[in-house]
Amino acid sequence: xxxxxxxxxxxxxxxxxxxxxxxxxxxxxxxxxxxxxxxxxxxxxxxxxxxxxxxxxxxxxxxxxxxxxxxxxxxxxxxxxxxxxxxxxxxxxxxxxxxxxxxxxxxxxxxxxxxxxxxxxxxxxxxxxxxxxxxxxxxxxxxxxxxxxxxxxxxxxxxxxxxxxxxxxxxxxxxxxxxxxxxxxxxxxxxxxxxxxxxxxxxxxxxxxxxxxxxxxxxxxxxxxxxxxxxxxxxxxxxxxxxxxxxxxxxxxxxxxxxxxxxxxxxxxxxxxxxxxxxxxxxxxxx
Numbered sequence: 660x661x662x663x664x665x666x667x668x669x670x671x672x673x674x675x676x677x678x679x680x681x682x683x684x685x686x687x688x689x690x691x692x693x694x695x696x697x698x699x700x701x702x703x704x705x706x707x708x709x710x711x712x713x714x715x716x717x718x719x720x721x722x723x724x725x726x727x728x729x730x731x732x733x734x735x736x737x738x739x740x741x742x743x744x745x746x747x748x749x750x751x752x753x754x755x756x757x758x759x760x761x762x763x764x765x766x767x768x769x770x771x772x773x774x775x776x777x778x779x780x781x782x783x784x785x786x787x788x789x790x791x792x793x794x795x796x797x798x799x800x801x802x803x804x805x806x807x808x809x810x811x812x813x814x815x816x817x818x819x820x821x822x823x824x825x826x827x828x829x830x831x832x833x834x835x836x837x838x839x840x841x842x843x844x845x846x847x848x849x850x851x852x853x854x855x856x857x858x859x860x861x862x863x864x865x866x867x868x869x870x871x872x873x874x875x876x877x878x879x880x881x882x883x884x885x886x887x888x889x890x891x892x893x894x895x896x897x898x899x900x901x902x903x904x905x906x907x908x909x910x911x912x913x914x915x916x917x918x919x920x921x922x923x924x925x926x927x928x929x930x931x932x933x934x935x936x937x938x939x940x941x942x943x944x945x946x
Contacts, residue, residue: 667731667756669724671695674857677722681748693721694788694814696855700728706848706866707786707812709733716782716805718771718797719790721745723752729786730760737777739767771797774804781807791816791862795823795835802842802869803882811869812848820847820865832930833896837889840934841876843869876934880941885934888941892929900932900940901925908945917943 669677674695678684694700703725709715709732720726720738722745729736730753740746746768754761765778772793785801785808794815802808815823818831823839824847825832839845848868853859878885891907892900900923901915908914915925920943923936 668697668700668727669695669722669752669756670697671857674722674724677748677752681744683722683744692788692856692858692860694724694855695857697724697728699851699855700725702849703786703788703812703814703866704728704732706868707784708810709784709786713784714780714782715784715786716777716801716808718785718787718801720749721788723749723756725786725788726753726764727756730757730764733763733784735763735765735779737765737767737779737782739769739771739774739777741768741770743768772800774801777805781805783807783809785811785813788814791819791860794819798823798869799835799838799842802839802871806871809871811843811867811871813867813869814851814864815867816860817850817863817865820867823867823869827931827933830930834889834893837893837932837934837937838886839869841882841885843871845869876938878935878938878942880938880944884941884944885938888937888944889929889934892932892937896929899926899928903929904940913945916945 674693711734713733714735715729715733717726717729717736717738720740726736726738746766750766753764767774782805789797798813822831822833822835824845825836846868848866851864892903895903900918901911904914905911908917917940918925921939923940
């Protein structure tokens with residue numbers, strides 16, 4: 660049971676007041692939309708199944724509304740914030756609203772794409788409201804860099820959520836879907852309305868759950884070799900794989916040989932394949 664005071668979480672008025680005091684105007688360039696609803700952040704924490712022994716990394720904490728809810732539930736929270744003003748203010752917000760748990764919080768003032776290490780014990784969970792324009796690269800970077808992350812829950816633009824969670828054969832299945840599957844089992848975990856944000860975005864948001872695969876993709880090919888096939892297959896997604904992979908393989912005939920070797924029809928298209936099939940193709944690349 661939480662030991663924090665019921666009013667520790669930020670209200671819409673608190674958030675506007677904080678922003679005004681800091682002179683913060685949410686910027687479109689950084690995709691900033693702050694969650695202003697305490698019920699929503701608690702719902703995100705519940706959906707993420709944050710446990711009392713979890714070390715949670717949060718990317719883009721903003722003014723700290725989700726950070727406080729995570730701190731209520733987890734052992735430790737490490738927040739990665741790129742914005743100078745927000746990064747400078749967050750520790751004081753935590754100290755003021757949750758003094759008893761402030762020692763469990765760490766801040767990394769950096770672009771998440773550049774983060775190579777995090778302070779303290781390895782993170783076990785990633786929970787974040789990711790800016791729409793960088794959601795996929797940030798998510799893939801964090802999963803790649805921190806293999807200790809077992810469970811991830813991200814809030815992203817609904818369209819990005821659909822793409823990440825799409826299965827083979829779905830028309831929005833593509834590079835993000837396959838690459839996310841390299842690391843995890845991915846599924847949609849709910850929708851979030853526009854009115855819980857300030858400013859309200861002109862798109863809906865979705866929650867995506869990613870649970871780290873219990874065993875990595877069984878392949879002798881490296882991640883970069885598999886990702887090269889995925890990128891080539893979807894660069895010309897309307898084309899058959901024989902045509903789309905001809906540049907990658909060296910010629911249409913070489914692409915066909917790799918596909919046949921992997922047990923994939925040369926007439927198939929990228930959107931029909933699983934990550935395991937892409938890995939098999941990578942293994943059969945002509946040397």
